[in-house]
Amino acid sequence: MQQLCKQLKYILCFIPIFAVAQNDIKGKVLDSDTSDPLPIVNILNQNTGNGALTDFDGNFILEGVSMNDVLLFSYIGYTPKEVTYKGETDLTISLKASVSNLQEVVLIGYGSASKKDVTAAVAKVSAKDFNQGAIISPEQLIAAKTPGVRVTTAGGAPGTGSRIRIRGGASLSASSDPLIVVDGIPLDQGNELQGTRNPLNAINPNEINDFVILKDAAATAIYGSRGSNGVILINTKKGRKNTPWELSLDVKGSYGFNNEGIDVLSADEYRQFVADFDSDPANAGNLKSQFLRNANTDWQDEIFQNGYGIIYDATVSKGFKNTILRLNSNTNIQQGALRTDEYRRSSWNLALTQFLLDNDLKITVTSKNSFGFNRFANNKAINAALSFNPTNPIYDPNNPANFFEERDAGGNLLVNAPGNPLGILLQDRNTSDNTRSITNVALDYKIKYVPGLRFNLNTGFDYGEAKNGRQFQPANTGINKLPFDNIKTYSGINRNQLLDFYFNYKKDINRLNTTVDITAGYSYQSFFESKYNSETNNGELVALSPEINTNKLIGYLGRASFDIANKYLISGSIRRDLSSRFSEDNRVGYFPGASVGWKLHNENFLKDSNVLSQLKLRAGWGITGQQEISENYAFLSLITPSDTGAFVQFGDQFIQTNRIEAVNEDLKWEETTSFNIGMDFGFLRNRISGSIEYYTRDTDDLLATVPVPAGTNTSDFLTVNAASTTSEGIEFLLNATIIDKKDFSWNAGFNITYSTREIEQLNLSNDPDFFVPQGGISGGVGNTVQIWKPGYDPTTFFTFRQIYDDEGNPIEGAYVDVNGDNQISEADRIASKKATPDFLAGFTSTFTYKAFDLNMTWRGSFGGYNYNNAQSILGNIASSLNNSGDFIQNTTSDFSNTNFQNAQFFSDYYLEKSDFVKLDNITLGYNIDNQKMKWRFSVTANNLWTITNYSGIDPEVFVTDVISQREGIDDSFYPRQTSLIFGVNLKF
Known part of the structure; x- marks a missing residue:
């Protein structure tokens, strides 16, 4: 007990010394070149962890500083400076500007x-x-x-x-x-x-x-x-x-x-779908259950890895x-x-x-x-995986090629049937x-x-x-x-x-x-x-x-x-x-x-x-x-050889023309x-x-491939300087160093873009009603769902306005009679909605903590639309069960929302908002x-x-070359993996 009192007395003797040695100091931080005060400079006592910031006049007060403490002064755009405290009560520190990003x-x-x-x-x-x-x-x-x-x-x-x-x-x-x-x-x-x-x-x-x-x-x-x-x-x-x-x-x-694929019917769901079709008395002479088999195949799972x-x-x-x-x-x-x-x-x-x-x-x-x-x-395997009968097996031991394929009663391959999706991949090199x-x-x-x-x-x-x-x-x-x-x-x-x-x-x-x-x-x-x-x-x-x-x-x-x-x-x-x-x-x-x-x-x-x-x-x-x-020589009259699809047959020979x-x-x-x-x-x-x-931005004498009157040239389409477009936009960028300390920093950047674009003129006569069909789709022959037309964005869709029942379900073949002539015709298709977004946004954030760093990038797109071609071609009875031939095809789960008997390719029902926000990239180092x-x-x-x-695999459909104008058409999309x-x- 006596020894403890001696130790306590010894420790208490040093308390006044410590009290005297610790000071509250004040000071000012200046630019070494201009002597201007620097606001929000970070001051860190590296011995104690205490810190302070300068005010807008460069002044600061730092508490609890002891002799020989090392003070770190840091400010973005300047070289950090370490100062060893020697007892001063009023410091003036000068920081030298590092190479500025302005330089x-x-x-x-x-x-x-x-x-x-x-x-x-x-x-x-x-x-x-x-x-x-x-x-x-x-x-x-x-x-x-x-x-x-x-x-x-x-x-x-x-x-x-x-x-x-x-x-x-x-x-x-x-x-x-x-x-x-x-x-x-x-x-x-x-x-x-x-x-x-x-x-x-x-x-x-x-x-x-x-x-x-x-x-x-x-x-x-x-x-x-x-x-x-x-x-x-x-x-x-x-x-x-x-x-x-x-x-x-x-x-x-x-x-x-x-990630998730397109939602088509599973094998069991498809069997029920076929059973419901066959149970309808109207289909008594067209039963489809004979084409059902015993397998349970997820074709998308088979082709993707x-x-x-x-x-x-x-x-x-x-x-x-x-x-x-x-x-x-x-x-x-x-x-x-x-x-x-x-x-x-x-x-x-x-x-x-x-x-x-x-x-x-x-x-x-x-x-x-x-x-x-x-x-x-x-890539044809992707569409085949959506449509191929899910009750079909993958392999056929009786087929020399090993893969099961749809055949007629005589064992011949059905030309119009989709091929085995896995076979399409493995047999095509x-x-x-x-x-x-x-x-x-x-x-x-x-x-x-x-x-x-x-x-x-x-x-x-x-x-x-x-x-x-x-x-x-x-x-x-x-x-x-x-x-x-x-x-x-x-x-x-x-x-x-x-x-x-x-x-x-x-x-x-x-x-x-x-x-x-x-x-x-x-x-x-x-x-x-x-x-x-x-x-x-x-x-x-x-x-x-x-x-x-x-x-x-x-x-x-x-x-x-x-x-x-x-x-x-x-x-x-x-x-x-x-x-x-x-x-x-x-x-x-x-x-x-x-x-x-x-x-x-x-x-x-x-x-x-x-x-x-x-x-x-x-x-x-x-x-x-x-x-x-x-075309490198479009101003010259050229003669070129044809490809094999245009050879002319003379007897047993095919002659190139x-x-x-x-x-x-x-x-x-x-x-x-x-x-x-x-x-x-x-x-x-x-x-x-x-x-x-x-x-x-205004573009004149714009090169556009447009139809020309028959007989005026050797082609129905000609590239001419016939069009003009106009566009405008606003762009905003903001970068900030939110935290800038020795062991921890946070930098962030944000940008957003608003843009519009429209065609002003499309042909030499400046006809405001002239238009050129664009945006080819799968299904039918030569079908298109987009349009080039004066007053509209080049990726504008051209569809019928769908009519819905009281429960919000689309009514097959029921479209708005736009021109009021009491019939639905091509004249009732309207130009509305577009594939290109109104707004694009990006956000980047970077954190550092000692030896760790965390970086992430987000992207956003707003105001655009996609045409869901996968749904429009498969989501109907005719495509699935009314095929001419000895085969049936799968359908999408969206069929339960429409009950379409026939394909409605030009319905705006299939136009969906493509807005998204993506966490594109995140890295921990x-x-x-x-x-x-x-x-x-x-x-x-x-x-x-x-x-x-x-509802598709990915809202960000590949922006193809504008020449083919397939931006915003979701067809055979190769999915991005995580x-x-x-x-x-x-x-x-």
């Missing part, structure tokens, strides 16, 4: 500019912002990341491509795809080799440094004839000077889970004094959700940078080389190999005798080859009911060669307080395409004549930009283009662009603001073109005139930043960092959760 350099096409000086609608998405997971196609990295850009994948097929639409696209029959420029090489927009899945797959996503998206004409006019649908600049990784050898190894493994994949990626890099080297190898193996669907790709990538002449000359060599193998699953090389050499030379003058030369090629393409379908099977094998072979070459150069002159004219930036250059690009196909005809392999196409583009370009007093920005550009796709009279096009900006934050009345970091107003106008049509193609000598450029006004803003050293844009190596472990879930009322991806990355 960030962005590509603008044939040059670059500081982000703060950009006056056009330009967005940059860097590697830190990319979507995560087993990404195969580069464009998937930027889905939902910026307003006005819509990226829609083609479904669940491995390596499949996506449709990218920037501000909705500007064309009808011509391509609406943006121009893609990879390390200075514009890729071929129009030609995609048969036997490949996506032209962008040649680019390893892990090797991409950033995307720059040019959205308005002020930015894209420098690309002239190819700028109407926007431009995406892809910049790959190059490495840095004076860095040690670094090796990076990355391995990702993915596993996919099938849990897809899986693995990605290996290795990179080695080194930065010397005058040389930078980067080598990358990538292997990607993917199995699709549909059985037999397989994609393999290996790639080798080189980036070499050499500095010469005292660093005045920079030579950059990049080469991206890929080697791919594809086995394509036959369609494979191909392909190679791709995108290589360029760029020279950037600072001409020392003229300060500020640079010369840039860029030359390169893009070579793609499809080879060993072969599709084999054995005779007398569900996929090939003919008595001879069906064999197709195919191969092809695409070659794109580039040479461009430009001079750039930048000069600060101090006397005028103005910075001048002038660019002038020349561009030449040639494209070559060859295709070779053969196929069986009457049991013999027939080689078709090779198809060879070439076209060339020549451009002269210039741009001048002025920054006056670091406040007022003026920029203008013009390009003169020549295209071989048009006749000499229409070959030349001029494409100007201009934009202005006002940096209000640098005005005297705002520059001392402690809250406002950036406030810039900008406006742009320009004219851009479009020449991407499928020649046909005269349609000709339009007056074909010329599309011209899109656009206007953009925007505002960029930032607060609290850009802790909160964003932009808002309004744009309008853990990082281990020491002096010798860095480890990162991650798990990612893709396509995790979809909130929608749409996938889990496990990743390990090592750097040392």
Whole structure:
């Protein structure tokens, strides 16, 4: 007890010492360059965990600070600073600004500019912002990341491509795809080799440094004839000077889970369905139970599988004094959700940078080389799985091909019956190999005798080859009911060669307080395409004549930009283009662009603001073109050989014929005139930043394939400059650093886009009632459910207005008599609802806590509709049980809601809202960092959760090429799987 009292006395003696040693300190935090106070600076006592924030005048009070405590001062946009407390009661701390994102350099096409000086609608998405997971196609990295850009994948097929639409696209029959420029090489927009899945797959996503998206004409006019649908600049990784050898190894493994399929009747439900049909006295002479069998087969379950994949990626890099080297190898193996669907790709990538002449000359060599193998699953199996009798067995031991097929009493295959879905997949072997090389050499030379003058030369090629393409379908099977094998072979070459150069002159004219930036250059690009196909005809392999196409583009370009007093920005550009796709009279096009900006934050009345970091107003106008049509020589009268389906039989021989193609000598450029006004803003050293844009776009002389009077040409349809469209939209972007502490941070970004588009004119006579049917569907012959018509969006549906009974059920054949003539005819079909959404939204959130990080991306689409073709073709008695022939087919569960006896293809009952919100991507990562190596472990879930009322597999129906206008038609959709991806990355 005495000893305890001594210890207690000893401890109590030190209490006054501690009380004296702990202080409440106050202070101020300033910008080291301007001495301006910094608000909301985070101050953390790293010894105790106590913290404080500065007020709007930069002042702070921090309690309970002891001698030698380490205080951390951190503020977004500034380099963190540690201060050891030495007993001061009043501190003044200066923080140095780190490289501001306003100083960030962005590509603008044939040059670059500081982000703060950009006056056009330009967005940059860097590697830190990319979507995560087993990404195969580069464009998937930027889905939902910026307003006005819509990226829609083609479904669940491995390596499949996506449709990218920037501000909705500007064309009808011509391509609406943006121009893609990879390390200075514009890729071929129009030609995609048969036997490949996506032209962008040649680019390893892990090797991409950033995307720059040019959205308005002020930015894209420098690309002239190819700028109407926007431009995406892809910049790959190059490495840095004076860095040690670094090796990076990355391995990702993915596993996919099938989501719900289309709701068709199970075998037992189908038996009851047939029994109910047979029990109806009206069907006494047409009993169907004789076609029921004893199996219980879920055909969708038989054709789909849990897809899986693995990605290996290795990179080695080194930065010397005058040389930078980067080598990358990538292997990607993917199995699709549909059985037999397989994609393999290996790639080798080189980036070499050499500095010469005292660093005045920079030579950059990049080469991206890929080697791919594809086995394509036959998508016809998807529709067959919906309709094939669920009481049928999978296999038939009496059939030489092993699979059960519908046959007549004589054992012959029924031509009109669907084939065995699993047999369609396993008996159809369609494979191909392909190679791709995108290589360029760029020279950037600072001409020392003229300060500020640079010369840039860029030359390169893009070579793609499809080879060993072969599709084999054995005779007398569900996929090939003919008595001879069906064999197709195919191969092809695409070659794109580039040479461009430009001079750039930048000069600060101090006397005028103005910075001048002038660019002038020349561009030449040639494209070559060859295709070779053969196929069986009457049991013999027939080689078709090779198809060879070439076209060339020549451009002269210039741009001048002025920054006056670091406040007022003026920029203008013009390009003169020549295209071989048009006749000499229409070959030349001029494409100007201009934009202005006002940096209000640098005005005297705002520059001392402690809250406002950036406030810039900008406006742009320009004219851009479009020449991407499928015909390279549409202005010439050409004679081409026919395919096998058009051979003429003479006795036992089938003779290939020649046909005269349609000709339009007056074909010329599309011209899109656009206007953009925007505002960029930032607060609290850009802790909160964003932009808002309004744009309008009018396209004239629009290329459209429209019907022409019989006898006026060699075809019933002709591509002419007959249409015009108009569109407008509003885009909003907001990024915020919500929490920024040493061990915990939270960054979030939100964007939303509103857009509308309509056709103003569709034919040369400007007839407002003229329309062109679009949107082909399955079922019947030549049926369409969409329309091109002045005053409507190009994806507008064209249907009858369904009438419903008192219980809300549709009445078969009962439609609104729109024109009041007491009969239902084609004149009562109306244009209403559209596939393209009114609003697109994206939300990204990133959390970090010590060594952990959590990133998620959400996407939303609102205001669009889908036509549910699967329901319209199967959800009726005639399709299921009244087939002419000795077979019956399944139906959808929706039949119980309609009781349709016959197909009602043109009823707006099948138009469903396609609104959705998707948790597209969520990644949890853990990082281990020491002096010798860095480890990162991650798990990612893709396509995790979809909130929608749409009854189909997926509300996001693949946006097909606008030429075929099948956006919003849900037919044979390849489902996207939910996938889990496990990743390990090592750097040392």
